[in-house]
Amino acid sequence: MTLNLTRLQNRIALHDDQESYRELFMHFFPKLRTFVRSILGSIETAEEIASDTLLQAWLKRKTLSQIENLPAWLFVAARNRALNYLEKPTISSILSLDLPDMEVTFTATDPEQELILREDEIRITQAINQFPPKCRLIFRMIREEGLRYKEVAEILNISVNTIDAQMAIAVKRIMKQVGLAKSASGSPGRVIRLR
Amino acid sequence: MEAERIGILLGRKLAGEITPPEQEELNRLLERYPQEVDMDTYKKLQAGRLSEPGREDALGAAVVYWEKHRELMARPARVPRTAGATRWMVAIRLAAACITLLFLFLTWHLASRQQEAPVQAPKFVTVTTGKGEKKTLSLPEGTQVTLNENSRFVYDKHMTGKGSRHASLRGEAYFHVAHYPEAPFTVYTDKMEIKVLGTSFNVQAYRGDVAEATLFEGKIEVLLDKGPQGKRKVVLQPQEKLTVEGPQPPAVSPAEPLDTTLSRITQFTVSEIARPSGENLYKENAWVSGKVIFTDEPLAAIAAFLEEKHDVNVRFLDPSLGKKRLRGVFVDGSLESVLDALKFTVGFQYRIKDNEVLIF
Numbered sequence: 001m002t003l004n005l006t007r008l009q010n011r012i013a014l015h016d017d018q019e020s021y022r023e024l025f026m027h028f029f030p031k032l033r034t035f036v037r038s039i040l041g042s043i044e045t046a047e048e049i050a051s052d053t054l055l056q057a058w059l060k061r062k063t064l065s066q067i068e069n070l071p072a073w074l075f076v077a078a079r080n081r082a083l084n085y086l087e088k089p090t091i092s093s094i095l096s097l098d099l100p101d102m103e104v105t106f107t108a109t110d111p112e113q114e115l116i117l118r119e120d121e122i123r124i125t126q127a128i129n130q131f132p133p134k135c136r137l138i139f140r141m142i143r144e145e146g147l148r149y150k151e152v153a154e155i156l157n158i159s160v161n162t163i164d165a166q167m168a169i170a171v172k173r174i175m176k177q178v179g180l181a182k183s184a185s186g187s188p189g190r191v192i193r194l195r
Numbered sequence: 196m197e198a199e200r201i202g203i204l205l206g207r208k209l210a211g212e213i214t215p216p217e218q219e220e221l222n223r224l225l226e227r228y229p230q231e232v233d234m235d236t237y238k239k240l241q242a243g244r245l246s247e248p249g250r251e252d253a254l255g256a257a258v259v260y261w262e263k264h265r266e267l268m269a270r271p272a273r274v275p276r277t278a279g280a281t282r283w284m285v286a287i288r289l290a291a292a293c294i295t296l297l298f299l300f301l302t303w304h305l306a307s308r309q310q311e312a313p314v315q316a317p318k319f320v321t322v323t324t325g326k327g328e329k330k331t332l333s334l335p336e337g338t339q340v341t342l343n344e345n346s347r348f349v350y351d352k353h354m355t356g357k358g359s360r361h362a363s364l365r366g367e368a369y370f371h372v373a374h375y376p377e378a379p380f381t382v383y384t385d386k387m388e389i390k391v392l393g394t395s396f397n398v399q400a401y402r403g404d405v406a407e408a409t410l411f412e413g414k415i416e417v418l419l420d421k422g423p424q425g426k427r428k429v430v431l432q433p434q435e436k437l438t439v440e441g442p443q444p445p446a447v448s449p450a451e452p453l454d455t456t457l458s459r460i461t462q463f464t465v466s467e468i469a470r471p472s473g474e475n476l477y478k479e480n481a482w483v484s485g486k487v488i489f490t491d492e493p494l495a496a497i498a499a500f501l502e503e504k505h506d507v508n509v510r511f512l513d514p515s516l517g518k519k520r521l522r523g524v525f526v527d528g529s530l531e532s533v534l535d536a537l538k539f540t541v542g543f544q545y546r547i548k549d550n551e552v553l554i555f
Contacts (some may be wrong), residue, residue, distance in 0.1 A: 018268065021268070022261065025257065025261055025264065026254070026257050026261070026376060027254070028256040029256070029260060029261075030254060030256075030257055031254055032479050033256065033257075034247050034253070047256050047260060050260070051260040051264060053265070054264070055264060055267050058268050070216075102247070102248075104245045104246065105245070105246050105247070106240075106243050106244070106245055107243055107244060107246065107428075108239065108242055109241045113275040116423070117385055118241055118425060120236075121243070122202075124236070124239065124240060125350045126241065126243070126502075139245075140245060141243070142209075142210045143209070143210070143245050144245040144246065144247075146246070148212065149207075149209075149210060149212055159225070164203045164206060164207070165203070165208065166204075167203070167206025167207070167210065168199065168202025168203045169202070171202055171204065171205045171209060171237070171240070172202050172241055173234045174236060175232065175237060176232040177234060178233065178236040178239075182281035
């Protein structure tokens with residue numbers, strides 16, 4: 001996350017800076033695409049909606065610098081568009097929808113301290129992919145997009161308590177599954193230390 | 196009940212939402228119920244990240260939609276409206292939008308047909324530098340490469356902003372890669388395979404045991420071969436340096452002009468590089484602008500650098516002088532010019548006779 005959002009927002013709002021907007025587009029398009037796809041299932045529709053949502057941000061660029069939390073703003077805008085797409089537009093929570101299964105990959109990012117073994121990455125990935133879709137969506141929005149509990153609550157139209165509960169389930173399931181796999185294979189979690 | 200609470204607190208901690216009192220509460224609970232938690236796994240979970248498989252697809256789609264987008268962006272910025280639009284205006288706008296969409300579809304359709312033009316087969320070109328020689332190359336798609344001395348660089352003369360871009364390096368080079376999200380740029384060295392989307396970085400990969408890659412801007416992914424543990428991907432953030440160590444591979448001339456074989460490494464480290472000494476001027480890329488940076492190094496180490504560089508022997512009359520530390524940016528010119536600059540900074544005298552430098 002090396003993107004300086006505030007700077008980009010200001011440059012777009014004040015100077016109609018297309019290059020900054022392009023950076024914003026390239027950064028958010030894949031994220032919004034994934035998010036909408038996890039609501040609607042269709043990838044083409046998800047791409048249309050992601051593109052439309054970002055276009056709105058460009059057309060409203062004069063006020064872009066006033067948006068405090070652009071990621072949350074974009075996710076809410078994309079959510080609204082996605083819900084309009086449904087046959088029965090719902091105002092209730094997205095979690096009440098029949099969400100499609102979307103897989104994720106977990107990778108270690110801290111090569112400096114402890115090298116996480118490939119098997120552990122695979123075990124954690126498997127555990128996450130066995131979450132119920134609702135739990136996985138919440139877990140991803142928090143861990144992948146770095147959104148706050150409050151923001152996720154707003155975007156998905158659920159309470160912070162629900163997020164607490166789902167995150168607790170997520171953490172426990174991962175620890176349990178990885179722990180079980182380890183005790184079964186009998187290897188005491190080897191860790192390779194690098195200098 | 197308390198097991199429930201531990202889960203909630205661990206979730207908050209993972210999300211970075213935990214407050215100090217909650218952290219204390221968590222610590223107390225963990226002490227009381229250590230069997231509830233597999234901290235080993237939890238720490239791994241904290242240290243990793245999630246990603247969607249097929250991120251390349253997503254970037255590809257982003258590029259396609261960006262092309263469509265550019266046309267739509269031409270519309271003027273929406274200023275907060277004062278009066279409501281009439282039905283007529285809505286109708287006219289709708290009609291205009293339809294026409295624009297049709298036009299866009301046609302142009303996009305045409306453009307996507309053009310994209311199907313056959314990609315030329317790669318043609319590899321080799322560029323080498325000798326001792327003390329530097330070369331700056333502009334690759335056909337806009338990437339700038341500065342080669343340091345004693346280096347060999349191979350690239351595809353037919354590379355464009357579409358499809359993948361390949362090059363290989365032995366020696367040292369500074370790259371400023373032209374940004375084409377749909378055309379990843381890969382640099383192969385004997386110990387590292389570096390994948391780039393658009394960025395500036397330095398690679399030092401002379402023949403030997405140690406090689407390094409330093410990223411200044413953007414993002415690069417480096418693939419390493421850890422032998423029995425398989426391939427390993429390391430993602431570098433700006434101002435990070437990856438150092439890899441492994442036995443020097445045997446010198447065989449590759450069958451292909453572009454050698455993509457990866458030799459095994461024994462270990463690697465990622466470290467943060469020292470702060471810049473000027474705009475985009477770091478110890479690792481100073482050579483590009485003909486400078487050399489010493490960051491708190493003993494004079495003896497600098498002497499070793501000069502010995503190597505200018506084929507001389509440096510002797511200290513008073514050995515304690517060699518322990519003096521200094522920092523600074525020097526123009527890497529003649530032996531005399533560097534010594535003169537150091538002379539005033541450190542406060543010493545020197546004499547050069549044949550290949551001997553005496554410092555006193």
